[in-house]
Amino acid sequence: MSIAEAYDTPVARQPLVPPSPPRAPDNMTAFGRIKAIRDSVIGSWGQRAYQDDIIRGRFFRRSSFILNTPDAIRHVLVDNYENYTRTPAGFRVLRPMLGEGLLIAEGRAWKHQRRTLAPAFTPRAVSTLVPHMIAATDETIAKLKAAGNAPVDLREAMQRMTLEIAGRTMFSFGMNRHGAALRDFVMEYGERLARPNFLDMLLPLSWPSPRDFARARFRKRWTQFVRLLIDERRAAGKNDDAPPRDLFDLMGAARDPETGEAFTDEQLGDEVATMILAGHETTATALFWALYLLALDPATQEQLAVEVRGTAGDGALDIERLKFTRAVVDETMRLYPPAFLIARAAAGPDVIAGMAVRKHDVIMIAPWLLHRHEKLWRDPNAFLPSRFMTATPPDRFAYLPFGVGARVCIGAHFALVEATLALARIIGAFRVGLIDQEPVMPVGVVTTQPDRSPLFTISARA
Numbered sequence: 191m192s193i194a195e196a197y198d199t200p201v202a203r204q205p206l207v208p209p210s211p212p213r214a215p216d217n218m219t220a221f222g223r224i225k226a227i228r229d230s231v232i233g234s235w236g237q238r239a240y241q242d243d244i245i246r247g248r249f250f251r252r253s254s255f256i257l258n259t260p261d262a263i264r265h266v267l268v269d270n271y272e273n274y275t276r277t278p279a280g281f282r283v284l285r286p287m288l289g290e291g292l293l294i295a296e297g298r299a300w301k302h303q304r305r306t307l308a309p310a311f312t313p314r315a316v317s318t319l320v321p322h323m324i325a326a327t328d329e330t331i332a333k334l335k336a337a338g339n340a341p342v343d344l345r346e347a348m349q350r351m352t353l354e355i356a357g358r359t360m361f362s363f364g365m366n367r368h369g370a371a372l373r374d375f376v377m378e379y380g381e382r383l384a385r386p387n388f389l390d391m392l393l394p395l396s397w398p399s400p401r402d403f404a405r406a407r408f409r410k411r412w413t414q415f416v417r418l419l420i421d422e423r424r425a426a427g428k429n430d431d432a433p434p435r436d437l438f439d440l441m442g443a444a445r446d447p448e449t450g451e452a453f454t455d456e457q458l459g460d461e462v463a464t465m466i467l468a469g470h471e472t473t474a475t476a477l478f479w480a481l482y483l484l485a486l487d488p489a490t491q492e493q494l495a496v497e498v499r500g501t502a503g504d505g506a507l508d509i510e511r512l513k514f515t516r517a518v519v520d521e522t523m524r525l526y527p528p529a530f531l532i533a534r535a536a537a538g539p540d541v542i543a544g545m546a547v548r549k550h551d552v553i554m555i556a557p558w559l560l561h562r563h564e565k566l567w568r569d570p571n572a573f574l575p576s577r578f579m580t581a582t583p584p585d586r587f588a589y590l591p592f593g594v595g596a597r598v599c600i601g602a603h604f605a606l607v608e609a610t611l612a613l614a615r616i617i618g619a620f621r622v623g624l625i626d627q628e629p630v631m632p633v634g635v636v637t638t639q640p641d642r643s644p645l646f647t648i649s650a651r652a
């Protein structure tokens with residue numbers, strides 16, 4: 191049966207179980223595991239990690255713990271979060287791009303940044319950014335329509351679109367001039383410098399690893415580029431009485447509610463870089479997997495299209511009524527959480543679930559594992575958006591695509607609005623199918639990326 195025929199077939203089927211990598215042997219050697227981690231962290235986990243509550247390992251002289259129980263996760267991310275920082279490898283990989291921005295900051299500096307930035311990400315502030323999101327999505331749809339029935343690379347299209355949304359919501363200007371350079375920076379960093387190697391994981395932060403020198407050179411070029419974007423945006427100006435147009439206005443006007451301090455220029459540069467980078471690739475990844483799953487599951491795709499048709503009314507989409515679309519986004523991020531791992535290093539001794547933790551031990555909370563854990567979910571590997579349509583939401587320590595606790599993603603609402611609206615508009619405009627039927631495998635490197643970009647067919651809906 192062709193893909194087109196499948197769209198018209200009544201639903202009587204088993205739920206889709208989409209591709210996931212084979213599980214690693216549980217008894218891998220330390221060196222085998224390091225190699226597996228370099229290729230894909232997701233592929234380095236064995237079957238026990240999907241069944242057990244806590245998995246304890248050794249990494250040279252340190253202990254590592256994978257936590258799979260809600261209580262243990264609450265302890266680390268909520269109750270005693272101040273005892274846990276990012277790992278040395280995390281700092282090494284993120285700092286060259288994000289500087290001292292919110293994602294990296296710790297202690298008092300983090301508290302100051304978080305409370306200063308929080309008002310820029312409230313649902314009300316995000317609603318002022320929605321027109322930018324819609325304009326960029328509709329331009330993407332127009333470009334896809336103009337391509338006729340030619341095969342399309344929807345991964346690339348989603349990356350360009352979310353970058354465009356990040357640029358416009360941040361600066362109000364399109365990314366046609368700077369988008370290519372920004373993409374080149376992100377690709378260059380992802381390919382060469384974002385994969386931690388053995389020394390990155392082993393050396394304390396005070397000792398530069400060999401790759402840190404290349405990272406420092408990269409950082410110099412990158413900060414100059416961010417400066418250029420900010421200068422252009424400043425040159426575009428803003429009338430003092432005008433309402434904020436974008437995140438740059440919101441962040442520039444932000445003051446620490448306790449001290450009244452504004453951001454320095456250098457801090458603002460790091461926050462701008464953080465928001466653009468933390469926001470666009472993660473959301474592009476979520477949208478890619480959603481489109482991939484919907485192409486594999488035409489009946490669910492049709493159900494979503496029906497919801498969009500019923501919600502569109504005067505052409506505008508009411509996000510509150512897009513319940514099924516939102517459930518598809520939630521279920522996509524359960525199966526393919528863009529942030530597959532939240533890693534922490536203990537700053538001091540502690541006890542987790544009765545186990546002694548020493549300074550420098552590594553704690554891993556992996557949305558990838560939790561979201562497929564056999565004790566936490568029924569039919570964990572199946573794509574079933576209906577599980578997010580019930581009155582009881584899943585436990586917030588079992589489903590955490592945006593993390594949880596004090597350091598929960600500040601852009602979660604922004605990302606959910608963006609992904610839900612974009613998915614609704616794209617599936618409202620096109621039927622999406624796959625040309626290439628080979629399974630696409632998720633690879634855990636910074637985000638949960640597909641191992642290749644499959645070609646899709648799209649055909650405009652009447």
Ligand code: HEM
Pocket residue numbers: 292293294304464465466468469470472473476527528529532533590591592593594596597598599600601602604605
């Ligand atoms: C689907 C899209 C997204 C996913 C899956 C995601 C995921 C996450 C996760 C898991 C964390 C917590 C990390 C930790 O505890 O170590 C986080 C933090 C963060 N995210 Fe997101 N994110 C997304 C979109 C965004 C967007 C759109 C923005 C900004 C516009 C953003 C900005 C941030 C920042 C600044 C932090 C650090 C917060 C802090 O430490 O206080 N993210 N994100």
